[in-house]
Amino acid sequence: MLFKELNLISPILKALEQEGYESPTPIQAQAIPHILEGRDVLGSAQTGTGKTAAFAIPTLQILSRERETSHVSARTIKSLILTPTRELAIQIEESFMAYGQNLSLRHAVIFGWVNQNSQVNKLKSWVDILVATPGRLLDLMNQGFVDLKKVEIFILDEADRMLNMGFIHDVKKVLAKLPAKKQTLFFSATMPKEILSLANSILVNPVKVEVAPVSSTADTVKQSVYFVSKSDKKNLLVDILKNPDMTSVLVFTRTKHWADKVVKDLEKAGIVSEAIHGNKSQNARQRALSNFKNWTTRVLVATDIAARGIDIDDLAYVINYDLSNESETYVHRIWRTGRAGLNWTAISFCDQEEFEYLKDIERLIWRKIDIVENHPFALRISQSIHNVAPKKSNKRPAVAARKQNFRR
Numbered sequence: 001m002l003f004k005e006l007n008l009i010s011p012i013l014k015a016l017e018q019e020g021y022e023s024p025t026p027i028q029a030q031a032i033p034h035i036l037e038g039r040d041v042l043g044s045a046q047t048g049t050g051k052t053a054a055f056a057i058p059t060l061q062i063l064s065r066e067r068e069t070s071h072v073s074a075r076t077i078k079s080l081i082l083t084p085t086r087e088l089a090i091q092i093e094e095s096f097m098a099y100g101q102n103l104s105l106r107h108a109v110i111f112g113w114v115n116q117n118s119q120v121n122k123l124k125s126w127v128d129i130l131v132a133t134p135g136r137l138l139d140l141m142n143q144g145f146v147d148l149k150k151v152e153i154f155i156l157d158e159a160d161r162m163l164n165m166g167f168i169h170d171v172k173k174v175l176a177k178l179p180a181k182k183q184t185l186f187f188s189a190t191m192p193k194e195i196l197s198l199a200n201s202i203l204v205n206p207v208k209v210e211v212a213p214v215s216s217t218a219d220t221v222k223q224s225v226y227f228v229s230k231s232d233k234k235n236l237l238v239d240i241l242k243n244p245d246m247t248s249v250l251v252f253t254r255t256k257h258w259a260d261k262v263v264k265d266l267e268k269a270g271i272v273s274e275a276i277h278g279n280k281s282q283n284a285r286q287r288a289l290s291n292f293k294n295w296t297t298r299v300l301v302a303t304d305i306a307a308r309g310i311d312i313d314d315l316a317y318v319i320n321y322d323l324s325n326e327s328e329t330y331v332h333r334i335w336r337t338g339r340a341g342l343n344w345t346a347i348s349f350c351d352q353e354e355f356e357y358l359k360d361i362e363r364l365i366w367r368k369i370d371i372v373e374n375h376p377f378a379l380r381i382s383q384s385i386h387n388v389a390p391k392k393s394n395k396r397p398a399v400a401a402r403k404q405n406f407r408r
Helices: 010-018 026-036 051-069 086-099 117-125 134-142 159-164 168-176 193-202 230-240 256-268 282-293 327-334 352-365 382-386 397-403
Strands: 041-045 079-082 107-110 129-132 153-156 183-188 207-211 221-227 249-252 273-276 299-302 317-320 344-350
Touching: 010 051, 010 086, 026 041, 026 051, 026 183, 026 207, 041 051, 051 079, 051 086, 051 129, 051 153, 051 183, 079 168, 086 107, 086 129, 086 282, 107 117, 107 134, 117 134, 129 134, 134 168, 159 168, 159 183, 159 193, 168 193, 183 193, 230 256, 230 344, 256 273, 256 299, 273 282, 282 299, 317 327, 327 344, 327 352, 344 352
Parallel strands: 041 183, 041 207, 079 129, 079 153, 107 129, 153 183, 221 344, 249 299, 249 317, 273 299, 317 344
Antiparallel strands: none
16 A cells, blocks of 8 residues: 555645655554544554554644635644653654645644743744643643643543553643544553543544554564573673674663663773663753764663654664563563564563563563573573463463463
């Protein structure tokens, strides 16, 4: 399928061509027609599947056609996109800018931890499409700078991250200020009960679009695990990075503290790296991301929340310095490689405290991750792993047996 088969207007098709896009991804091919029809959409899609374009392109088309046919040029916010992090908000606004470059629609992005004056000035001039993080949006609403009474399309992106970051109450406050009649697009990579409950409360007869279920991992990604003590992880990371082919590496840590510590360890070893997490200033985070994208920085160390929404072309390596205690997060992490259908690599470090996390991950993805045994910091733990009992599964017996049939 080609984008021109989706009944898109010529200014958007021209913009997509200028951006080098020809064929829509599965989430785009499935969601765009329904959104153009005015339907509410409940979308489930992993990072890297193209869901930003899936809601940005039809939103631009709907608002553009409305502006052409309307005799009233009311300068009010027509679409609100709510997203959890500053980085993701910036990238979403950049997407609207790219796809809408041939349209007369105006857009703006607002987020916290920076001076509000430039954002307020944009809001005072004229904004059709507003991309925002919850905290700054509520702040500017309370100050009287944002009016959501005329919003026609509301988009909630990365809803599961909103939940994890404690933003759900803020989201509900924003929802209370939106008009009852509107089109709502709800996107989340995972669908825990709390998120489904929220979706059911705000969507009207939605079309459900699901691409790349959370339990799936890219077949093109080579996955391996190194058993190593927590104290030796830094030495193992330095040893692995001796490989000159590893020119672009994204390293995940569980906490902000460990992200900074890993960067210090790498700096001592002469490896150029930077950290990106919530305690960094906005300028520092954008600089680190820019340096990584243009190959100035070889290693970017990130926490999961700060990295959500980061779109990096040709990322060849992801290293899980810490295994997440949430199995689905592992899938998010490794989805950042192999996006172009090429063979890339995801490496995980596993210490003794993380054995159970590894088992949970393997249950979720229905596969055994290859063990790398021949490395200088190998942790001899075969008996320990055998002694860790797998958790009970709610799957039918045949499936549960298949998923718990570990070789260790």
